[in-house]
Amino acid sequence: MPRSDLLKRPAAARETMRDDTARYLVNRAQFKNSPQVRETIRERTPAVRKIEHTIEYLDLVGSCHQFVATLGRLVPRIRGQEFTYDERWTVRRGTSTARAAAAWLEAAIDNGAYGGALVAGPGGRTPTGATTSTSTAACWGNAASSP
Numbered sequence: 001m002p003r004s005d006l007l008k009r010p011a012a013a014r015e016t017m018r019d020d021t022a023r024y025l026v027n028r029a030q031f032k033n034s035p036q037v038r039e040t041i042r043e044r045t046p047a048v049r050k051i052e053h054t055i056e057y058l059d060l061v062g063s064c065h066q067f068v069a070t071l072g073r074l075v076p077r078i079r080g081q082e083f084t085y086d087e088r089w090t091v092r093r094g095t096s097t098a099r100a101a102a103a104w105l106e107a108a109i110d111n112g113a114y115g116g117a118l119v120a121g122p123g124g125r126t127p128t129g130a131t132t133s134t135s136t137a138a139c140w141g142n143a144a145s146s147p
Helices: 002-008 012-020 020-044 046-078 085-111 134-139
Strands: none
Touching: 002 134, 012 020, 020 046
């Protein structure tokens, strides 16, 4: 009997799943096989990719809406509050990063320039080559543009 048939026997499968190491190895093998299975499904069923596209599109639109809605709720509440230099700098750093992320998203949907993760390095360059503001560059360690 081939080894692959061993787990098809209920008693052998039950005994194997009682062993923590064996269960871990089976789960790991399943996980490593997942991308290949997903790609096979996409190739065989074009509708799956269309569904994924719709889900990703709705996630993007929802994320943008959520960001704007959150600011619409929070900004009016800060009226009259005073912020320390460090607090202002932290918020500016965050808004600069959000601005860079928005530019990255726009470049991705306009030009198909998807790059890697959004991380602006020294000089404020993102993976797509877009230049971010100097405060974003400072956020990521460019000491020359720090305050």
